[in-house]
Structures are given as structure tokens and as C-alpha cells.
Amino acid sequence: RLMQATLAAGIFSGTALRAACAETSRLVFNADDFTELKKTITTAKGERVVTYRFYKAIPYVSEPIDVAYQSLNISVPVSIDGKRVDSSGSPILFSNSVGGYMPSSVADATGIGGAPMRGLPPTGMQAPPQGVAPTGIGGEVQSGGNAMIAGGKRVSNAELALAAGLTVVEPGARGRTLTDAAGTYYGVAPAAIVDLKAAVKYVRFNKGRIPGDTDRIVSSGTSAGGALSALLGASGDSPLFAPYLEAIGAADASDAIFAVGSWCPIADLEHADMAYEWNWGANPLSTGNTVDQNLSAQLKNGFATYQSSLKLKGLGGFGPLTSANYSDYLLKTYLQPAATQYLAKLSSEDRAAYLTRNPHIRWKANQARFGWTDFLSHVGARKKGLPAFDAFDLSSGENNLFGRDKTKARHFTAFSQTHDTGKTAIDADIPALLDLMNPMFFIGKPNVSTAQHWWIRVGTKDSDTSLSIVGNLAAALSANKRKVNSAMYWDGGHGANEDADAFVKWVSRLNK
Ligand code: DHB
Helix, strand or coil: CHHHHHHHHCCCCHHHHHHHHHHHHCCCCCCCCCEEEEEEEEECCEEEEEEEEEEEEEECECCCCCCCCCEEEEEEEEEECCEECCHHHCCEEEECCCCCCCCECCCCCCCCCCCCECCCCCCCCCCCCCCCCCCCHHHCCCCCCCEEEECCEEEEHHHHHHHCCCEEEEECECCCCCECCCCCECCCCCHHHHHHHHHHHHHHHCECCECCCCCCEEEEEECHHHHHHHHHHHCECCHHHHHHHHHCCECCCCCCCCEEEEECCCCCHHHHHHHHHHHHCCCCCCCCCCCCHHHHHHHHHHHHHHHHHHCCECHHHCCECCCCCHHHHHHHHHHHHHHHHHHHHCCHHHHHHHHHHCCCCEEECCEEECCHHHHHHHHCCCCCCCCCCCCCCCCCHHHHHCCECCECCCCCCHHHHHHHHCCCCCCCCHHHHHHHCCHHHHCCCCCCECCCEEEEEEECCCCCCCHHHHHHHHHHHHHCCCEEEEEEECCCCCCCCCCHHHHHHHHHHCCC
């Protein structure tokens, strides 16, 4: 900032330049400041004993607003099962632990994957990942990023990447609930994505000092963290973030990344209520009641207009996606293949038992068969009420995400604004904030470097958002010539990550 101000003013005094350089030099990574740690990591191929250098709580901006969040940890593998490894020529995994758009700090972690979430989202906002005990480190949910179970143990993408010989960066980021002494919200949109971009810039700025290929940074995250991971990948070097990045003293380097892993992204928030009613509108709540079907139908109509406006072709040559053919698209592209893969892996006894327990699913000629209403019945209760995101009473986490100054929560759709207040207009600054938070906004835009490679996953029983969110993200990327590996986990719930080993293998093999 100082450097730019100096240049803009046309002043090249030695003092100002020295000050600018001092500011930047604070962001130079010190490779000597580490603790050597050892960790046994359970991979699909058995246990690996990994010795690694742990670099803890490094501030990644020169003018942090809250250094507890604007810091990152780095883990560099030194040896695996006693054999020395060198991660300097390999991709770097950039693994965020954001959940619920809440603040996420790595400052107190004592090793890789140890970042606890600071506080939990309100009840109902976040379920534990499937198959994972609801209490993790410190009794908190989903700490340390997305995880799968190997040999009965919880293993995160970060740990598996380390065990595969990769450098792992774990960034903290501000989140929606943070307030200062005056009661001002300083972690609301777009703080979290600004911070993640600043953290990428820090890694790039330290090319050659942090072991790893800074041209192959691969982001990973789940749910809100999955949305931010996708946003990071979609919006690389967008000039729209420049003022925010300047304000916190981000390093002068690109924030474009090479690849993205995104699990159950809670993205496209301004269309998420409509998409939700299209997908889960008829499903009962956990109480057994259905939501107001008239309101649900109104939102569903909005989805039809929105989906047609995208003019988006599906994967595999599927014609332009509309609200009318979308269920067919999901069935053919994702749902039936997921169920088929799941059932094919079971023994014939287990498969028969599953089919007896799940009467909406049929098995014929080694293929799972079912229609859309069968599928909806199979999933059962919807997780969220109506509207799922922009709550009429401003009670959702997303309402808080779009808070400002001392206002905790605001509406971000005309539909909910009207319902609540009778006036249709949302606050004038909200549309630009929605853009900054939406990966869909950046895909196909000029002026951005969108990641080339994408790994996108969601569980078929995850009703935290509409399955069309993943469907559209994958389709939009593919239409823009990005390489997309997208799939759904049959019967997987919110946060499911059932093929983390395959993800890490995919990362290791990605070439420029
Ligand atoms: C998360 C879950 C939600 O249902 C949501 O609306 C936002 C975030 C999460 O788990 O991160």
C-alpha cells in the first residue's frame, strides 16, 4: 500500500521506499522457525509414520485486522516411514477449515489438522460429516477440515496429503460472528474470501522459500469452506478484491490457484432458496410437516427462471438445463451412477438387505433404478425450513454473513425482504457482495484466472442445500473448458468425503 501510495504520489524518497520494503519483508517466510513433529496417519494403504516440520500461526498479511484468524500453519513432510521425502517439486494443498461461514483460526493448533472451529453455527446449520462422531477435537464439530474414515479413524484431506509427501498449508480466516469492542462486525462478507486470497498470495510470494510448487496450489474445503474453496478457484486475481486486499496488507503476488477440491459447497446464496424449493420443496420437515406449499411454489418458479437464464449445458452433452429436465439430469449423471456404485460394492446379501430396507430403490441388470419422486422419498426429511437461507426473521447464518457495521444480519433476496418488511429492495451494497461471494459469478468472466482442475463432491442425502448447486457449478466450469471430476456419494450426508485417498492421488498426479 505504502509502495503504491508512494508511486502514485510520484515520490521516490529513500525513506518511503525503505518503509514499504520493510512492510513487505515482514511477509518473508522463515524456513528455520519450525517444530519437528511426528504423526501416524491411516491411509487406504495402511499406516504411515510421517515426520514433518510444523510452522505455526504465521501472520499472512502485514496489516491484520485480527491476527488470530489471519494466520496460517504450514506442514512440510521430511520423512515417511523413515524414508526422506522432498515436497519442493509437488503441488501444495491449501486446506481451509471454515464451517458455517464462522471464523476459523489455526493459531492454537498443535499440529496438522488440529484447527478447531471457533464456536459452532446455530443449531441445524451444520451437521457432523457422515460417519464422523459429532465431537471432534475440543468437542467441536468438523475440526481440521473435511475428513473421511479409514480403518475406523478420521483422516482429513490435509493429513492424507502430508502422508502422500505434499506440503500442506492450513489458513485461518475471519468469519461472520466476529465483532470488535464497538460492536462492529468485521468478519462478514467478503472477509473470509479476502483472507483466503491473502493467504494464497503469501504462499506465492514465498515461492522457493516454502517447499512446493506455487504454480500448483490446490484448495480444499467443505460446506461453507467448500463454497469458499470454489470461490477461490473461480475468482483468481479478480480486480474486484484489490481494495480489500490492499487494506489488510496482502503480499504482492497472484492469488490464482491451480485446482480446487470442493465438498458440498453452500454456494450461489442468492439463488439457494429457490433451488432448495425446487429440490426439496415437497419433502417433509423433521417434524413431519411440509413447508407452506404456496410459498414453496413461488420460490420454485423463481428457480425455473433462473435456471433457464443460465443457458447451461449439462455434462456429457446433456441439452440446456432447465427446471423441467434437471431432475432427469441429476438422476442420469449423478444419482443412479452413485447408487449403482454403492450397491455394486456390497455383497449380494447386504445388497438384498439394503433393497428391502429401501423400497424406493430397485436393482436390475446390475444397475440401480429409481425415479425422482422415488429419490425424494428415499431421502426423506428436508434439513431446512422455508426459506432455507434468507430467513424471514433474519435468523440464518447467511443473514449474518451479509451483516454490515453494527447490523448483525440483513436480507439478501427480494423475496425475503418483501416478506419481512414489505419493501422489495435489498440494501444497495448487497448485490455486489453477493457477486464477491459467488463462484458462479466469476466463471467465464474476463479478468479472472479460474483454476483448471476441479474435484467436486456432495452426498445424495445432503439437504443443507440443493443438489443443483453442485450440478450447476460442475456444468458451468465444464462449459468453460475446465477439467471437472464431479460425483455424488450415495446416501452421503452433509460433509461426506468418502474418497479422500482418491482426491489426494488426483492432486499428486495433476500436471501443468
Ligand atoms: C454450512 C452448512 C449450512 O447448512 C449452511 O447454510 C452454511 C454452512 C456448513 O456446514 O459450513
